[in-house]
Amino acid sequence: MKIVDATLEQDVTFANEMEKVRADFPVLKLEVNGKPLIYLDSAASSQMPQPVIDRLVYYQTSQHANVHRGVHYLSETATSEYEGARQKVQHFVNAREDREIIFTSGTTDAINLVMHGYGRKFIKADDEIILTTLEHHSNIVPWQMLAQETGAKIRVVPVNDAGELLVDEYEKFFNQRTKFVGLIHVSNALGTINPVKKMIALAHMHGVPVLVDGAQAAPHMKIDVQDLDCDFYVFSAHKLCGPTGVGMLYGKASLLESMQPFKGGGEMIATVTFEKTTYNTIPHKFEAGTPPIAAAIGFGAAIDYLLTIGIDEIHAYEMELLHYATELINELSGVHVIGTAASKTSVLSFVVDGIHPHDIGTLLNQEGIAVRTGHHCAQPLMQRFKIPATSRASFAFYNNRSEVEAFIAGIYSVQKFFSR
Amino acid sequence: MNAKSLYQEVILDHNRKPRNYGSLNNANHHAIGHNPLCGDRLDVSLSLEDGHIDNIAFQGESCAICKASASMMTAAVKGKSRGDAEILIHEFRDMATGKLDLDNPHHLGRLTVFSGIQELPTRVKCAILPWHTLHAALNSVTSASTEAESDPIHLSAGNG
Numbered sequence: 001m002k003i004v005d006a007t008l009e010q011d012v013t014f015a016n017e018m019e020k021v022r023a024d025f026p027v028l029k030l031e032v033n034g035k036p037l038i039y040l041d042s043a044a045s046s047q048m049p050q051p052v053i054d055r056l057v058y059y060q061t062s063q064h065a066n067v068h069r070g071v072h073y074l075s076e077t078a079t080s081e082y083e084g085a086r087q088k089v090q091h092f093v094n095a096r097e098d099r100e101i102i103f104t105s106g107t108t109d110a111i112n113l114v115m116h117g118y119g120r121k122f123i124k125a126d127d128e129i130i131l132t133t134l135e136h137h138s139n140i141v142p143w144q145m146l147a148q149e150t151g152a153k154i155r156v157v158p159v160n161d162a163g164e165l166l167v168d169e170y171e172k173f174f175n176q177r178t179k180f181v182g183l184i185h186v187s188n189a190l191g192t193i194n195p196v197k198k199m200i201a202l203a204h205m206h207g208v209p210v211l212v213d214g215a216q217a218a219p220h221m222k223i224d225v226q227d228l229d230c231d232f233y234v235f236s237a238h239k240l241c242g243p244t245g246v247g248m249l250y251g252k253a254s255l256l257e258s259m260q261p262f263k264g265g266g267e268m269i270a271t272v273t274f275e276k277t278t279y280n281t282i283p284h285k286f287e288a289g290t291p292p293i294a295a296a297i298g299f300g301a302a303i304d305y306l307l308t309i310g311i312d313e314i315h316a317y318e319m320e321l322l323h324y325a326t327e328l329i330n331e332l333s334g335v336h337v338i339g340t341a342a343s344k345t346s347v348l349s350f351v352v353d354g355i356h357p358h359d360i361g362t363l364l365n366q367e368g369i370a371v372r373t374g375h376h377c378a379q380p381l382m383q384r385f386k387i388p389a390t391s392r393a394s395f396a397f398y399n400n401r402s403e404v405e406a407f408i409a410g411i412y413s414v415q416k417f418f419s420r
Numbered sequence: 421m422n423a424k425s426l427y428q429e430v431i432l433d434h435n436r437k438p439r440n441y442g443s444l445n446n447a448n449h450h451a452i453g454h455n456p457l458c459g460d461r462l463d464v465s466l467s468l469e470d471g472h473i474d475n476i477a478f479q480g481e482s483c484a485i486c487k488a489s490a491s492m493m494t495a496a497v498k499g500k501s502r503g504d505a506e507i508l509i510h511e512f513r514d515m516a517t518g519k520l521d522l523d524n525p526h527h528l529g530r531l532t533v534f535s536g537i538q539e540l541p542t543r544v545k546c547a548i549l550p551w552h553t554l555h556a557a558l559n560s561v562t563s564a565s566t567e568a569e570s571d572p573i574h575l576s577a578g579n580g
Contacts, residue, residue: 033422356483358458359427362543366423375459388459388481417424418432418484 018317018397021309024049025398035368038403043188043216043347043394044372045238048302052241055301059294067293068267068284082293085300086283089248092303093233094224097253102286103296106247107215108138110234111182113249113286114211115142117259118232119180125151127179130203132157132165133384134187134194137377139213143182152179159384163190163339170199174206181210185217189376189392190339191322191347193217197228204229209255215239219396220318220345222311225250237295242302246295249286256282263288314397318346321395321404328408335411338390346395349376352411355418357391363414364391369407426536426543427484430492435484440494444477453480453553453564455545460486464553471502478553483546485537490550492531502558509551516547 022028027047030037039047059081065074067082083098090098104110119142123129129143133156147154157170181203186193200210209231214223219240225233232255236247251259261268261279265288270278279285306314325348329335334353352360361373372392375382382388393407447465454461462480466473476498478490493512497505504527511528514520518538522528537547545566556564 356458356460356486358483358543358546359485362423362540363427374457379459382459388461417427420432 014313014317015320015401018313019400021049022398022400024051024305026050026053028398032368032370033366038367038369038399038406040393040395040399040403040407041370041372042219042396042399043239043392045244046219046241046396047398048241048243049305049398051305052243052298052301056243056294056298059297063297064294066290078293081297081300082291085296088300088303092223092307093218093248093250094226095250096226099282100250100253100256102249102251102256102283103291103299104234104247104249104286105245105292106236106238107213107234110232110247110249111139111211111213112142113262114232114234114251114259115146116262117286118209118255119143119146120149121258121260123150123152123179126177127152128173128175128177129154130157130170130173130178130181130208131155132170132183132194133159133381134163134165134184134190134192135182135378135380136184136188136213136215137379138215139182139184139211140380143180153177156380159192159381162341163187163192164341165192165194165199167195167199167202171202174203174208178203178206178208181208183210183212185212185214186220186345187339187378187381188216188347189378189381189390190341190349191216191344191394192339192341193221193343193345196230200228200230216345216347219306219314220311221315231255237299237302240302241305243295243298246292246299248299253282256286259286261285261288265289267291309397317397318395321399321401322346322348324401325393325395325404325408328404329411332408332412332415334415338385338387347392348394349390349392350411351387351390352415355414357389359418360391360411360414363417364407364410367406367410367413369410371407423540426534426540428533430530430533431484431488434488434491438478438487438491440477440491440498442477442479444475446475447477449557449560451553451557451562451564453549453556453566455482455486455549455566457545457566458483460546460549462486462490462549462553464490464550464557466554466557468502468558473497473500473502473505476554478550482549485534485543485546486549489534489547492533493550493554496529496531497554505554505558509555512551513548516544 025047063077065078067079086101087098089101155173158166185196203210211232212230214233214235218235233250238244268280268285268288270280336351338349357373374389444465446467450465452463460482464478466476476494511526516537534547552564
């Protein structure tokens with residue numbers, strides 16, 4: 001029994017440690033409809049802790065000017081902070097060089113950059129692009145646009161009933177016309193963690209480059225682009241406690257250099273005459289115009305913040321919350337979890353017999369509980385499970401067990417409400 | 421407002437036991453309504469004889485608000501002239517978007533149980549979808565949507 005006690009004690013200490021981080025998030029003091037806010041929609045966008053807010057305020061009050069332009073004090077400060085943020089991102093994903101990190105406006109922008117810069121240059125009629133059923137619309141629509149333009153074809157890796165990719169099927173897709181793979185690291189709708197390292201290795205056996213959409217992975221687990229050996233990796237800052245309006249594209253330097261620019265304008269050029277323009281080197285070739293300087297610096301501050309807590313600690317605590325929530329929700333009759341992969345992040349997507357997700361969302365909101373309801377920008381995946389929509393609770397490291405309990409009680413009371 | 425006050429007994433009742441639910445064999449007007457925000461689809465069919473809605477039915481998969489709105493809509497327009505139905509469509513849309521002063525004369529009757537929806541902007545489209553679809557069917561347009569060009573109220577859709 002001593003062993004059990006020791007484990008319990010450890011769990012409690014760990015939970016207490018994580019409880020302290022709640023004080024860093026001013027939004028958690030908010031009341032919604034007279035109830036304390038229970039924010040379970042971090043997979044859509046996470047909340048911002050005070051140190052990141054403070055960093056943004058400090059930048060705007062004492063460091064702001066345009067970057068890479070002037071020789072004056074503020075411009076030099078802004079430039080060095082902006083480039084410093086790039087290095088923070090570089091180390092966060094373990095890229096070889098900082099020039100392999102492009103600041104974009106977010107995940108969607110980064111994927112569009114690769115579609116235009118790489119896809120339009122190297123993908124031709126009858127070539128094949130492999131995507132998966134789990135993709136977010138942002139990693140479907142750009143490739144469909146490319147396919148329409150070039151006559152290339154899209155092949156879609158199926159999933160099983162648990163929401164796991166059928167890697168054997170994926171392997172069979174490869175042939176000499178296969179030119180690109182777009183792969184979501186973690187499903188936003190179901191939480192499935194895909195075996196991306198293995199899938200990248202399979203693609204590379206056929207000489208095919210792989211883009212990994214890490215929007216839902218980067219906030220929850222260590223990302224090592226060298227270990228994965230991915231060709232492109234993309235995610236947004238606002239899902240990891242940073243500001244909206246900024247995200248990153250990691251690309252292998254040789255690939256980025258071979259690509260055509262996406263947007264034209266200032267900053268991305270070396271020389272301009274009306275006869276001919278030569279382009280700047282990477283990463284600047286892909287950062288036309290004034291970049292989101294403040295947001296990029298806030299992105300760096302968010303990474304610093306997450307690292308002070310520890311990515312492994314965040315992951316372990318979120319898994320505890322997920323397991324607790326899964327255990328409790330499985331006790332409710334008439335509630336079905338969609339997405340039961342063996343390897344998942346802290347996302348709980350579910351449907352309730354006879355009650356539409358929108359009604360659940362509205363009634364939970366009445367209790368101050370924020371969940372996402374809808375198709376989660378993954379309509380093909382909803383079609384696969386023959387449902388129009390789900391409700392989704394996503395747990396972050398700033399949630400706790402009592403919030404999980406309130407959420408489960410909330411679903412139960414919605415069921416009661418509709419059965420009266 | 422308290423969202424629960426929107427889900428009044430009459431709405432819950434129409435959700436549980438929708439009136440005029442199903443399809444019509446002798447329909448001469450038909451449309452499918454779609455709300456891409458939540459994936460809801462609604463199928464409205466009606467028989468229009470001498471400018472009157474002789475019969476009307478709906479079916480589809482949707483939330484309680486949408487289903488109750490469709491059920492009450494079919495009950496309200498059955499036997500009405502096309503012109504009177506269009507007036508109801510107009511008034512219902514205006515009520516749902518907060519543009520109708522209920523203190524002034526109107527024809528909505530019990531449909532005013534939906535007046536609270538204007539305070540839940542994300543749910544306005546749920547209530548309006550059946551009415552969009554009826555409008556499309558009456559005008560021989562086969563599909564209606566709460567989004568894009570066919571969206572007369574232009575509320576923004578979801579993201580992420």
